[in-house]
Amino acid sequence: MELNSIKPAEGSKKPRRRVGRGIGSGLGKTAGRGHKGQKSRAGGYHKVGFEGGQMPLQRRLPKRGFKSHQQKFNAEITLTALERLGAAEVDLLALKQAGLVGELAKNVKVIKRGELTVKVALQGIGATAGARAAIEAAGGSIA
Incomplete structure (x- = not known):
């Protein structure tokens, strides 16, 4: 060649x-x-989108709801995911490194889905009332 x-x-x-x-x-x-x-x-x-003077489709249809621009900064994590992570202390950085939350996430909340048997200490992470009860029942804490 x-x-x-x-x-x-x-x-x-x-x-x-x-x-x-x-x-x-x-x-x-x-x-x-x-x-x-x-x-x-x-x-x-x-x-x-011009339709020859006829009212265009995007103006004929009703508008409902909205999409929050803050959504990309918020993330959720389940009790099952915490169990699988298997770390004694969990913070935002640990979750990002494990790939459980996105890189843009600033606020993370634990939701009650699944079971938790290991003791986990959460640092700077929120939790719903049910998730909080499950974490404390397993001997963990939320700071």
Whole structure:
């Protein structure tokens, strides 16, 4: 193989369409744009979602609810996940390193799902009332 013999894969490159180059090309005169109208003109086109003056779909439909921008900073962890982690002391950094919460998480809360049998001390992590009771019943603590 030599540098001057390298070619792209067969069918990966297509010559660009040259419009307005005479009758024989098949794209002469109106150059595939049809006759008259907004779409035939240079620079003339509608904005995204424009429906010819009809009330656009995104304005016809009712709006409900909202999505919190803080959601990416909040995370949940279950009792089962804590059990599997098997660490005596658990803080935000330990959860991030174990891959149980996302890198952006700032607030973590333990929710009561599953069972906890090991003693776990939580540092800077919240817990629901049920999860708190389960952790303390297993001999753990929440700081």
